[in-house]
């Protein structure tokens with residue numbers, strides 16, 4: 001059944017992706033969900049297409065999607081972000097994805113992340129490895145922070161963040177090769193899974209931006225934890241450090257060296 005769900009998820013991501021590839025550089029109707037949290041008419045169109053497609057293929061499945069669809073209280077459900085990286089999309093930047101996960105007992109079992117502008121289709125099933133365009137991917141083998149290219153995300157509401165966002169950025173920036181802000185959480189995690197980036201952290205996000213990416217990083221051999229080192233990533237405010245594993249402890253130390261998250265445990269694959 002998970003295989004069938006994967007086939008449907010990939011087909012729907014490609015279908016929505018074809019529409020978004022045509023649309024991202026053109027005109028859109030843009031409204032605001034928050035001061036800097038945007039919504040375009042294409043988020044709604046993509047969500048409609050994905051939700052309809054899933055309901056047609058699996059009429060009994062529950063669906064939770066970013067913009068409008070919330071079947072609640074289910075042990076298993078689809079978790080969808082119709083456009084992750086909406087701000088990039090709204091400005092005509094190519095770094096956005098369609099992001100689909102299937103969750104069971106709050107753990108992603110399947111993840112699909114599709115960046116139509118670059119033609120990168122990432123996928124993972126629990127226990128089955130991680131793939132880009134159906135070819136296996138692995139996290140990097142980089143163990144030197146000095147040689148590492150990293151990424152950090154910034155939430156729409158920095159007030160919800162529980163650690164010293166820019167202090168951590170500064171501490172790590174001076175010790176690494178650089179910190180990119182991609183502006184699309186799922187794509188950033190997919191690039192950690194593929195070994196393009198060595199690690200990524202963000203706090204204050206929503207589960208649909210991260211569920212598929214977490215599975216990809218785990219299946220590609222990486223490590224994940226909250227920024228304080230503890231395992232429950234989806235506890236509000238959601239918090240994630242995703243890395244190749246080799247840099248995880250050093251980054252945890254630098255992220256927490258202002259003392260705000262001293263008591264965490266670690267979760268490894």
Ligand code: LIP
Nearest residue numbers: 084085086153154183184185209
């Ligand atoms: C956004 C991200 C962005 C992240 C934000 C937000 P949206 O998702 O992918 O990179 O920093 O926290 O979650 O709203 O574009 O789907």
